[in-house]
Amino acid sequence: MSGNTLGTLFTVTTFGESHGPAIGCVIDGCPPGLDLSEADIQPELDRRRPGTSRHVTQRQESDTVEILSGVYQGKTTGTPIALLIRNEDQRSKDYGNIAETFRPGHADYTYWHKYGIRDPRGGGRSSARLTAPVVGAAAIAKKWLQQQYGTVFKGCMSQLGEIDIPFQSWDLVAGNPFFAANADVIPQLEAYMDKLRKDGDSCGARIEVVAQNVPVGLGEPIYDKLDAEIAYAMMGINAVKGVEIGAGFKSVAQKGTEHGDELTPDGFRSNNAGGVLGGISTGQDITVSIAIKPTSSIRTPRQSIDKAGQPATVETFGRHDPCVGIRATPIAEAMLALVLMDHALRHRAQCGDVRVATPAIAANRR
């Protein structure tokens, strides 16, 4: 059973490869009557688009989205919404030299052994380019959630390689190419990236995403818990190696007297839970942190093998992000939005309308 669909009630089925004619998705289950046009989707696509600074891949893609179905006279009709994005800048020659070898850290080895065939052009299906349709679909989810519950999504980079990025303000995120919620550290980040590129190396990143104004009650325990589904969605983003909810790994060394968030008539006193208890949203901010590994494609030669099992040296000369984490913030937001959208519909199915639309007060919201 191939796993190219996200969600169970608000489903997003994507298609396409990095260097094929087009990428896109079919969204099934969108509630009818939502005002929708390409103008609602394009801005989110533009946030993750390549080529917008010297610190990301220089591939030129306008990522122009076309809605093929599911909208009539500017409103969703409840039928599937198909989004189409034509690929424009597929320089297949860049990848010709890697068709016969397996690049370390990449999916080449595993796709080859699983399917017995692989599309080597730009990573084919395993390329991070495939996050574009997801971001497009999530724009629809974000709009509906905001209209329905006032839910909003925020994200930022909190660590780049060894450099911590202290949180200052959400307002700062859009003002730099790193999605940093900080104004002071930007020169340091730029210098760090410039050196990495010169060294032919790459680095990892940590991204934080938050959902605010989430209704109480979303999540379907005891397996499709909200945090379990978030972990699934986040770990499914290219290059993610770790996921935390709330206090995350810090909770290991916490005592019960510290970790368990006390309640008062005015709301919770803390948010170690990250907005989820027993797999169900509490109404507090949902806080998620993810680890993104360093880009596998680097100019430094690396040891590998070819299809015949013989030793080979791999150097990558194509266009790549030296830190894939730089463009990951809007993608992580998108995944979180899709999970909440799906669970909003799932909740409605079994329990009817949300009972507690006003979220509990989160004492420590930043």
Place this chain on the structure above:
Amino acid sequence: MSGNTLGTLFTVTTFGESHGPAIGCVIDGCPPGLDLSEADIQPELDRRRPGTSRHVTQRQESDTVEILSGVYQGKTTGTPIALLIRNEDQRSKDYGNIAETFRPGHADYTYWHKYGIRDPRGGGRSSARLTAPVVGAAAIAKKWLQQQYGTVFKGCMSQLGEIDIPFQSWDLVAGNPFFAANADVIPQLEAYMDKLRKDGDSCGARIEVVAQNVPVGLGEPIYDKLDAEIAYAMMGINAVKGVEIGAGFKSVAQKGTEHGDELTPDGFRSNNAGGVLGGISTGQDITVSIAIKPTSSIRTPRQSIDKAGQPATVETFGRHDPCVGIRATPIAEAMLALVLMDHALRHRAQCGDVRVATPAIAANRR
């Protein structure tokens, strides 16, 4: 859509509450012809059973499993396998005082608001007792995977509260009540737990699980990636707040020249990937690490509210694990086994039999 089923092709649907008449599950999709009796399942249940040391809850449950269907003359028939475990030691009075208030850190608040009703006896459906049927089902998966591919599962506690537990040998795990792969640190762990209990407090833990001899090719990108599904399964275990695959959060500060595992004709040189590339198993060990929060039920009084929203103080006098992480190792192994089992069948559906049954050599296997 209620989420009480694990898996898509090897499905486990559980039922039951902590203090109801019984718990159990229905397993659908088990391949026919597997030798199976209760004797294959009971030992795994016994590993996670309560009451086996002074460091865990003193609830007395034999957790005796009965196979109700799906087996004929000692072999699976391909039809659903139902497992039944009767609850024996439900002292509902222990929980009478908490029916009206929401215990901090527990699912009381969220179940109440989601469903408009909740079973307060021992946490009802949200109790960790519900991991028993999962462990039972996973015993079947483990047996099949071992017969088919030689796959084995190992797990240990690597941190208890602030105490790191260095890995010495898998052989040591069964010799102490903590599932520690270490013989020297046990007295320290025991003293730590004794003090916690005296203080009326609790602590968290970190658990590591490993799958060895995994065939190459399991995982269904680009969403149902093997690591995404593992993250879902792990985060769905009660009290888990973080999940890492391979290098996990350490990969943030790694360089690309360090992280990407090089290949040689003899196999991979390292395993930062944790056995998964592009969402598909590489044949190396699959390595997973999870963070478990401190038990929410503690004897120290805590502030909360009641159903009417009025302030209330909560003290817990029932029987509880002061560190739920102590019994989490077999549960985490079980979850990993169920994910691999499911993906073994999913692989077979689309791609036929596994192409590379002999796993790549993992240079750094411990």
Place this chain on the structure above:
Amino acid sequence: MSGNTLGTLFTVTTFGESHGPAIGCVIDGCPPGLDLSEADIQPELDRRRPGTSRHVTQRQESDTVEILSGVYQGKTTGTPIALLIRNEDQRSKDYGNIAETFRPGHADYTYWHKYGIRDPRGGGRSSARLTAPVVGAAAIAKKWLQQQYGTVFKGCMSQLGEIDIPFQSWDLVAGNPFFAANADVIPQLEAYMDKLRKDGDSCGARIEVVAQNVPVGLGEPIYDKLDAEIAYAMMGINAVKGVEIGAGFKSVAQKGTEHGDELTPDGFRSNNAGGVLGGISTGQDITVSIAIKPTSSIRTPRQSIDKAGQPATVETFGRHDPCVGIRATPIAEAMLALVLMDHALRHRAQCGDVRVATPAIAANRR
């Protein structure tokens, strides 16, 4: 992927074999807050129970149902509801002689070849006994639908072998062992059945089921149409070979001017559609007709082969229904109720509460 689950949001996963220790099911997705006890379920089970007249199998089963989970203080909690029915009258010896041969018309041949193993005792998993848990689960769906929308389900036998059974009144159905909506034809039916038994033969039947007071809007085109799902559910009942909605096969010879149901401000003028247009309920009665083949187990010797492919003669001496259609009416009602329940929740997920709860007037309701 094994197919032992009915429904997508109100899911019923059954387990058990005809002569195993127990049969039952797990129902996931039931809305919380519904009053429920065994007393709501047992009467429906009693309607399909064997041994209630001389015209059905003489197997003695009380079919006593136990609710194992999902109910607290007499109300559903939104968690899985497990139903357990112990088998009481499994005379395995009756079936010993058929373990090596394939009975014509039965699933013996196909189960053997599919799974490489089969439980021959009473047909194992393929026995019509497995309709009991479905009827139990449907009792819950019926109760919820009636409370929510006033929906009610009715069914009757309309043909027994060559004998047509004209519809007189729904009130007559409970007054005879055939579920006939007719009082006059009963002696003829009894004589027909008595002769069949004496001849060691069996016959088919036609069953009609109707749902009344169905809200407008249920059904999820363009594949999970309400009528498509009904056809799936009905054809899945043991021995069913045909399904019609509304005018059914009569519509082939109808003209468009006759078939298309005209609308007036007071409702539809006719119901050739059978209450479904474009896969969505119209609010009219949903009318379904099914064909049930003659029982395959008969005392007359028949030609077959054994597992080795050698010729063999099969005679059946066990206890069997000479017309499985006689007990099919409550089963068909149950299937229809489960489909509507599932679609009521599915509708709620995407579209919110039903917009037109008052059904359109059905001019030709009987």
Place this chain on the structure above:
Amino acid sequence: MSGNTLGTLFTVTTFGESHGPAIGCVIDGCPPGLDLSEADIQPELDRRRPGTSRHVTQRQESDTVEILSGVYQGKTTGTPIALLIRNEDQRSKDYGNIAETFRPGHADYTYWHKYGIRDPRGGGRSSARLTAPVVGAAAIAKKWLQQQYGTVFKGCMSQLGEIDIPFQSWDLVAGNPFFAANADVIPQLEAYMDKLRKDGDSCGARIEVVAQNVPVGLGEPIYDKLDAEIAYAMMGINAVKGVEIGAGFKSVAQKGTEHGDELTPDGFRSNNAGGVLGGISTGQDITVSIAIKPTSSIRTPRQSIDKAGQPATVETFGRHDPCVGIRATPIAEAMLALVLMDHALRHRAQCGDVRVATPAIAANRR
């Protein structure tokens, strides 16, 4: 949960509306390594294309298909295959007059009440035009099934309105616009259709489809039986009101001594089962018959209501098939192929490769 996906392992998710910019689908789960290009798909699309005779709608659509993904160097890669068909002849003005009224027999009334909005242009999503992507997807399934097992699909019209069409030979089907397996009755059918058109009326049809060389063992009882899934797929085709497998409704009046197909070492002696026993394929021909209602769009004025509930008269002047059954044969074949494809993969998941690839001999194959 919206139902725009067919299948569980070989999934086809369609999108598009009759008069939108495009229609298409995403196929997920196709086995890798299959030779595939548009040339494999286009011929099947051409078989159901409109405008090919005077007896069907005169809408001009080339139905040219473009493969957007999932194929590399002429072979499937195991990743999603997206098919795109641009709509070319959308004369929206034809339908302007029906936006405010509900056409009898159409989905207008139900879509409006379900979603609160509907795309009235050519029936929007409910148009039979949406069968085109299904036929395209099925071309892939047919190719794989034929290569893997030799399975082939055949279909014909067996009744047009009141006119029976005796079966003569499969070879005759392609030689007339009705898909009749008969050469003699064609003039009569043409005259019948010409009169219907002149009268502004429409008629129904009966279609038969057959799958030959089906492996033994396909089907997932006890709910996802092969025949149950076929019934679902067939009843989901626009305008279908009845489905039969094998003897179908004739089995009601059959005796057990007649209906149950006896076995010999050379195969089955008859095929009342229609190739399915206990929900699993027997290896005999799978035989299916469906009833298609008369086209709802006719030129004869009909009574209806408008959105405000006021009386209205509806006349249809657009381009329509006077018998939608005429183009239904390739669609029904496609649905059957998709069901078998899906179950071939499902079988492989649980049971591994098919055990009995050589089908049992069907004594009465025509």
